[in-house]
Amino acid sequence: MEGGESSKTDNPNWEVELSKYENVIASGTNSMKIKSMIMLANYSKQAPENVLSTTIPFLIQILDHDNTENDFPPSLLQEAAAYCLKCIACRGDGSMAVEMGRHGVAYSLMRLLPRAEGKMQKVVIKCLLVVVSFCNRSRTVVAANDGLEIVIGLLNTCSSDVRLYLLEILSALALRREVRKELVRLGDLRFIVEAAGVGSMVSRERASQSIGLIGVTRQARHTLVELEVIPVLVELFRVGDNGTKLVAANTLGVVSAHVDYIRPVAQAGAIPLYAELLQGSDASGKEIAEDVFCILGVAEANAVEIVGHLVRILREGDDEAIAAVADVIWDLSGYKHAISVIRDSGAILILVELLGHGSEEIKLNVSGAFAQLSYDEAGRTALADAGAIPILIDLLLNETEELRDNVVEALSNFHEDPLYRDRVSDVVNVPSFRNLQNRLISIRASNEHMTRSLRRTSVEQLIWNPDHV
Numbered sequence: 001m002e003g004g005e006s007s008k009t010d011n012p013n014w015e016v017e018l019s020k021y022e023n024v025i026a027s028g029t030n031s032m033k034i035k036s037m038i039m040l041a042n043y044s045k046q047a048p049e050n051v052l053s054t055t056i057p058f059l060i061q062i063l064d065h066d067n068t069e070n071d072f073p074p075s076l077l078q079e080a081a082a083y084c085l086k087c088i089a090c091r092g093d094g095s096m097a098v099e100m101g102r103h104g105v106a107y108s109l110m111r112l113l114p115r116a117e118g119k120m121q122k123v124v125i126k127c128l129l130v131v132v133s134f135c136n137r138s139r140t141v142v143a144a145n146d147g148l149e150i151v152i153g154l155l156n157t158c159s160s161d162v163r164l165y166l167l168e169i170l171s172a173l174a175l176r177r178e179v180r181k182e183l184v185r186l187g188d189l190r191f192i193v194e195a196a197g198v199g200s201m202v203s204r205e206r207a208s209q210s211i212g213l214i215g216v217t218r219q220a221r222h223t224l225v226e227l228e229v230i231p232v233l234v235e236l237f238r239v240g241d242n243g244t245k246l247v248a249a250n251t252l253g254v255v256s257a258h259v260d261y262i263r264p265v266a267q268a269g270a271i272p273l274y275a276e277l278l279q280g281s282d283a284s285g286k287e288i289a290e291d292v293f294c295i296l297g298v299a300e301a302n303a304v305e306i307v308g309h310l311v312r313i314l315r316e317g318d319d320e321a322i323a324a325v326a327d328v329i330w331d332l333s334g335y336k337h338a339i340s341v342i343r344d345s346g347a348i349l350i351l352v353e354l355l356g357h358g359s360e361e362i363k364l365n366v367s368g369a370f371a372q373l374s375y376d377e378a379g380r381t382a383l384a385d386a387g388a389i390p391i392l393i394d395l396l397l398n399e400t401e402e403l404r405d406n407v408v409e410a411l412s413n414f415h416e417d418p419l420y421r422d423r424v425s426d427v428v429n430v431p432s433f434r435n436l437q438n439r440l441i442s443i444r445a446s447n448e449h450m451t452r453s454l455r456r457t458s459v460e461q462l463i464w465n466p467d468h469v
Contacts, residue, residue, distance in 0.1 A: 014048055015051075021040060021055065025058050033077060033080070034076060037080040037081060037084045038080060038083075040084050040088075044084070044088045044090075044091055045091065049091070049092075049095065049096060056099065056100055060085075060105055062080075063081050063085075063108040064108050065077075065078075079119065079120040082112070082124045083123050085131075086123065086127035090130055094134030094135070097134035097138070098135045098137075101135035101136075104141065105131055106128065106132065106139075106141040109127060110146075113125065113154075114150060122161065122162050125154075125162050125166060125169070126165055129165050132169055132173060133168070133203075139172060139173055139176055139179075142173060143182075148170075148179055151166055151173070152186065152188050152191060154166055155167070155191055167191065167199055167203070168200065170192060171195040171199070171204070171207040172203070174192055174195075174207065174210035175209070177213075180213060183214065184214060184217075184220055187223075189214065189220070189224060192210055192211060193207075193211065196236060197232040197236070201240060201241060204244065205240065205247050208233060208236055208247050209247050211251050211255075212250060215255050216254060221254070221257075221258060224255060225261055225264070229255060230252070230261070233251055233252045233255065234248075234252065234265075237249055237252060242285075245277065246277075246285055246288060249277055249285070249288050249289070250288050256292060256295050257295055262295065262296055262299045263302070266302045270292075270296075271296065271305050271306055274293060275289070275312075275313065278293070278321060278324050289328075290327055290331070293306050293328045293331075294331045294332070297331075306332070307332070307338070307342055307345045308345065310325045310345075311346060313325045314354070319358070319361070322354065326351065326365035326368075326369055327368075329342060329347060329365075329369045330365055330369040330372055333379070336376070339378055343382040348373075348382050349386050351369065352383075352386045352388045355388065355391050355395070363400075364403045367392070367406035367407055367410070370383055370392065371410040374414060380414060380419075384420060384423075389423055392407050393407075395407045396408070405440050411424050411427060
């Protein structure tokens with residue numbers, strides 16, 4: 001690579017070429033140095049990583065050096081070095097970008113960025129993007145050296161050809177807690193919302209994740225909604241790959257965790273997307289969908305739409321999806337307005353059939369839903385009319401303790417209703433049933449201040465854990 005001339009062989013002697021490169025960088029003219037760096041950039045995809053690693057300190061030295069020679073303006077040398085570093089950083093799986101982080105390249109780029117203009121500015125920004133995308137150490141360096149303020153300042157004034165790169169840099173920086181806090185303090189959340197809507201899917205996913213962590217506080221959530229984050233997240237939920245869908249869905253659940261935002265989330269088209277997630281094969285997706293349906297179902301209009309999708313899944317879904325649906329119905333049955341919705345949807349007839357012939361998990365969740373429904377007069381009537389009582393009685397012999405507890409709970413509620421007391425009296429008066437009933441009462445008393453389920457972590461942990469903020 002001496003004087004910019006490449007080896008004529010297909011398999012260069014990299015040690016020899018490296019030695020020539022080092023000699024040019026040490027004593028060559030600016031023109032020779034630029035040509036050598038361009039040649040190195042061209043070789044970056046095929047040169048051994050140990051050779052490329054050796055060149056990094058030389059390139060950083062050029063970035064940091066204020067050249068005063070007259071052959072070329074200083075910026076041309078630095079631009080060539082930044083371009084070369086960018087090409088090396090893009091090599092492979094990001095290991096070279098991590099290597100650059102060890103050498104402090106992010107700090108050098110941040111020192112250069114405020115003074116860079118035009119083409120050079122674009123090269124520096126692109127290099128910085130690659131480095132912070134792969135290297136957490138570099139993100140830390142940028143965050144600690146006014147990098148966020150520099151990026152936001154450029155976003156406020158930059159031309160469109162570098163804006164996308166800056167937004168992707170921001171999404172990478174926002175993975176750090178101190179950056180998210182500073183975004184809130186500076187009142188510049190609009191940029192992280194914009195980052196969730198444009199750019200590569202990886203960058204949009206990072207921005208969505210950060211929004212979910214920012215949105216755990218009430219004021220930040222309000223600001224995000226005012227910045228129209230809901231349609232941005234719904235669109236990302238719709239078009240993302242599986243991993244991105246999960247992040248967007250969870251973040252949207254965080255945003256929806258306030259009574260004022262339940263309807264806007266549904267009106268933006270989120271409910272069918274959560275139904276797809278509930279019916280999908282990903283266990284985490286099912287949990288997220290269950291959690292968010294419990295939030296959105298607080299509004300009666302939402303409950304109607306949700307239950308419509310649940311009935312469809314009950315008819316065409318596999319056992320895992322059906323079990324998840326039964327779990328959602330179990331939760332929704334705790335809302336007074338949802339009982340009539342569930343009754344009128346035809347879901348109870350399907351659930352009664354599943355209670356008799358479904359898998360153990362399905363039976364467990366359906367029995368839990370029936371136990372909850374049995375607290376309401378309209379729920380008891382719907383269950384009795386659908387033929388649930390005989391099946392509940394048969395399940396008293398089931399080996400699963402939790403299922404029996406649900407059955408005892410439901411039958412006890414029927415026994416307290418004069419309309420159905422005679423139909424269950426033969427069962428509830430036997431000593432074994434009384435023993436189960438007393439044990440259930442004792443369990444309830446000891447757990448009266450706890451929620452029914454501990455599975456609801458994907459939304460609640462984000463909402464209530466201040467360490468995530």
